Amino acid sequence: MNALKQLSPARLGLLVAAAVLLLDQGWKVLFLHGFGWIDTLEQPGNPHQIELLPFFSIVMVWNKGISYGLLQADTAFERWLLAFFALGITGFLIWWLRGIKDTRLALSLGLIIGGAVGNVIDRILYGAVADFFYLHTFDKSTGWYVFNLADTAVVMGVVIMVLDLVISEWRSRTRGAKEDQT
Numbered sequence: 785m786n787a788l789k790q791l792s793p794a795r796l797g798l799l800v801a802a803a804v805l806l807l808d809q810g811w812k813v814l815f816l817h818g819f820g821w822i823d824t825l826e827q828p829g830n831p832h833q834i835e836l837l838p839f840f841s842i843v844m845v846w847n848k849g850i851s852y853g854l855l856q857a858d859t860a861f862e863r864w865l866l867a868f869f870a871l872g873i874t875g876f877l878i879w880w881l882r883g884i885k886d887t888r889l890a891l892s893l894g895l896i897i898g899g900a901v902g903n904v905i906d907r908i909l910y911g912a913v914a915d916f917f918y919l920h921t922f923d924k925s926t927g928w929y930v931f932n933l934a935d936t937a938v939v940m941g942v943v944i945m946v947l948d949l950v951i952s953e954w955r956s957r958t959r960g961a962k963e964d965q966t
Contacts, residue, residue: 793890797881800891804898808933809905812914815844825910838922845930846912860911867907874900888948895941902934 791799816822821832821844834842848863877897884890906913913932920927 793884793887794881796887797884797890797894797897798878800894801898801901804895804934804937805902805905808899808902808937811916811933812902812906815842815916816914821914825912839920841918841920842916843918843930845915845918846910847915847930848912863907863911867904870900870904870907874904886948888944892941892944892948895937895944899934899937899941902937903932 819832824832824844825846832842832844836842874897877893877900881890881893881897884893903913913934915930915932915935917932917936918927918930
């Protein structure tokens, strides 16, 4: 733990990105190759489902779009366009990370970078992003979208970044109000 405290925020962010990428790709190797679900790439429908909890299942969904299945990339050109767009944003985030002094911001950027790269790897290798995790109601009549570890990391990174911004702004305004009263 002491070694982590000695890391610069930028190195911490890169370490988090690498950890997210390894975990995400590890899960995908397990499901796609270990369970043999890679065979679903060209199949319509979803033949594989494992119910772990009454509200959580492991399923196999190939997402050719971005979040929530938006902007479906049905052609090779569209797939590569999405991949290069994501790589461009990732490159910007890595450049931004280099100058970061704040640990929470570095952590959030690391989560986003690792998740984005994990999904880009899928898009390049398979032409679609492999999603597995499905949260739903007990009767499965209503559910959230199917997602993967990379998606979770990106969302967590954005939430941490927004919360940090809101809390910092609130503290700044609170300090300013106290100074105005004196």
